[in-house]
Amino acid sequence: MRSTAAVGFDPDIAQTRFGYGLSPKVAGPADVAEMMAFLRAQEVQMPRFPFPSDAEMREKMLALLNARRKISKAEKGSDAQQALQKAYKAARRASKQEGAKWIGATLARRVWSRDALRERLVAFWNDHFSAPGKNVIYRYTEPAYVANAIRPHVGGRFEDMLIAAVLHPQMLHFLDQNNSVGPNSSIAKKRPQKNLGLNENLAREILELHTLGVGGGYTQEDVRQLAELLTGVTTIQKEGTAYLSKRAEPGAETILGKDYGTRRARMSDVHAVLRDLARHPDTARHIARKLAVHFVSDTPDEDLLVSMGARYLETDGDLAEVIEAMLRHPAAWAAVGNGAGNFKQPELFVSSALRALAVPKIQLREVKSHQLERLLGTPLRTMGQPWRRPFGPDGFEEGDTHWLTAQGMAARLQWALGVPAEVLDALPDPRDFVQTTLGTSAPASARFAAEAAENRREGIALVLMSPAFQRV
Numbered sequence: 001m002r003s004t005a006a007v008g009f010d011p012d013i014a015q016t017r018f019g020y021g022l023s024p025k026v027a028g029p030a031d032v033a034e035m036m037a038f039l040r041a042q043e044v045q046m047p048r049f050p051f052p053s054d055a056e057m058r059e060k061m062l063a064l065l066n067a068r069r070k071i072s073k074a075e076k077g078s079d080a081q082q083a084l085q086k087a088y089k090a091a092r093r094a095s096k097q098e099g100a101k102w103i104g105a106t107l108a109r110r111v112w113s114r115d116a117l118r119e120r121l122v123a124f125w126n127d128h129f130s131a132p133g134k135n136v137i138y139r140y141t142e143p144a145y146v147a148n149a150i151r152p153h154v155g156g157r158f159e160d161m162l163i164a165a166v167l168h169p170q171m172l173h174f175l176d177q178n179n180s181v182g183p184n185s186s187i188a189k190k191r192p193q194k195n196l197g198l199n200e201n202l203a204r205e206i207l208e209l210h211t212l213g214v215g216g217g218y219t220q221e222d223v224r225q226l227a228e229l230l231t232g233v234t235t236i237q238k239e240g241t242a243y244l245s246k247r248a249e250p251g252a253e254t255i256l257g258k259d260y261g262t263r264r265a266r267m268s269d270v271h272a273v274l275r276d277l278a279r280h281p282d283t284a285r286h287i288a289r290k291l292a293v294h295f296v297s298d299t300p301d302e303d304l305l306v307s308m309g310a311r312y313l314e315t316d317g318d319l320a321e322v323i324e325a326m327l328r329h330p331a332a333w334a335a336v337g338n339g340a341g342n343f344k345q346p347e348l349f350v351s352s353a354l355r356a357l358a359v360p361k362i363q364l365r366e367v368k369s370h371q372l373e374r375l376l377g378t379p380l381r382t383m384g385q386p387w388r389r390p391f392g393p394d395g396f397e398e399g400d401t402h403w404l405t406a407q408g409m410a411a412r413l414q415w416a417l418g419v420p421a422e423v424l425d426a427l428p429d430p431r432d433f434v435q436t437t438l439g440t441s442a443p444a445s446a447r448f449a450a451e452a453a454e455n456r457r458e459g460i461a462l463v464l465m466s467p468a469f470q471r472v
Contacts, residue, residue: 022436023358162211172233209395350379351414
């Protein structure tokens with residue numbers, strides 16, 4: 001049953017902890033019911049800030065790959081090769097600019113959406129299913145992966161997102177699934193000289209990171225059996241994800257005590273094991289804890305975890321229901337320092353600052369690649385969180401202490417002193433900004449700093465660097 005406990009809703013916390021912060025232009029939700037109504041309603045931001053479909057993205061990727069192949073086939077040093085190289089460099093510049101616009105569209109959603117909870121969830125699940133491109137082509141396609149495999153499912157069932165994300169070409173490439181072939185498959189037997197074999201990367205991360213968690217009840221044998229079941233899954237450049245039975249390990253595989261597959265390998269068996277893993281109690285606990293840690297506290301209330309995990313199992317992983325269980329629990333609304341509140345990761349810090357500044361939509365959507373590098377790329381790398389490029393498949397660190405470093409804070413201060421004046425024609429009065437940014441509970445120290453600042457540039461920076469803004 002749905003919890004009927006007192007919520008303790010706070011309009012400022014609703015925007016700062018579960019969204020991208022307060023805005024002088026965008027009203028926050030009135031209550032939990034409105035937050036959930038937004039999340040369950042039809043997506044409205046995608047039509048305003050569109051991304052290419054997977055099919056469109058494959059065409060763009062193939063065009064770049066074909067252009068590169070033509071260069072390698074042309075006579076070295078010839079006029080023809082030089083012309084091809086020039087054309088390829090122009091295409092790369094165009095793709096880089098297009099990628100900048102997609103990032104700008106992501107920021108525009110965060111700055112201007114009333115449904116900011118959805119935007120936070122998209123970022124959370126993107127990190128959970130981290131698949132940053134390992135080369136320039138797949139770095140270019142990553143925004144489309146998020147838009148098509150993750151975004152449509154943040155208010156749906158976890159199993160649907162799991163299937164869409166882990167079987168997407170972006171993930172298959174990132175975790176080397178295209179190199180995995182059943183040792184006893186027909187293709188391995190026909191080409192013994194190629195030393196084709198099993199790659200366990202995708203199977204291991206599905207169990208360890210995406211579903212059951214590090215402490216989940218699986219063994220190395222489960223990893224291997226799942227890897228064998230996955231061997232038929234691969235990517236065909238012109239088609240996307242495909243299942244090729246000639247690559248698949250023959251026979252049934254046993255994962256967590258249940259058999260999947262028969263003599264004839266099928267993609268439906270892969271879907272079946274992913275759905276079973278998604279509905280496993282260990283997955284419920286793992287997902288509940290990750291969400292609570294990300295949104296509420298590094299050490300979340302135990303009853304909150306139990307409530308979220310139970311709702312996950314009751315609804316077969318309905319993520320909207322799990323989020324509502326979190327928002328209906330009093331622990332989710334505790335004040336910072338009273339069992340709740342996290343230090344903002346750099347990406348959240350920058351995004352919430354842009355929202356507080358109400359940077360115009362058109363400016364974000366039309367940002368140039370060199371501007372984006374100066375305003376976002378370089379600063380985030382210096383702060384320790386390069387844009388959507390975690391250092392491994394486990395995503396970015398959640399713990400506050402990881403981000404509370406001298407270098408990171410110095411980089412935040414530099415950003416706060418420089419970027420606001422670059423993205424706005426005129427800075428707001430700090431005395432107004434402290435109110436619209438920190439809300440009715442803005443501490444006296446932040447108000448005093450805003451009033452005492454020598455100029456608007458320093459006043460805005462002092463508000464953005466205040467402890468009240470740095471924590472949610």
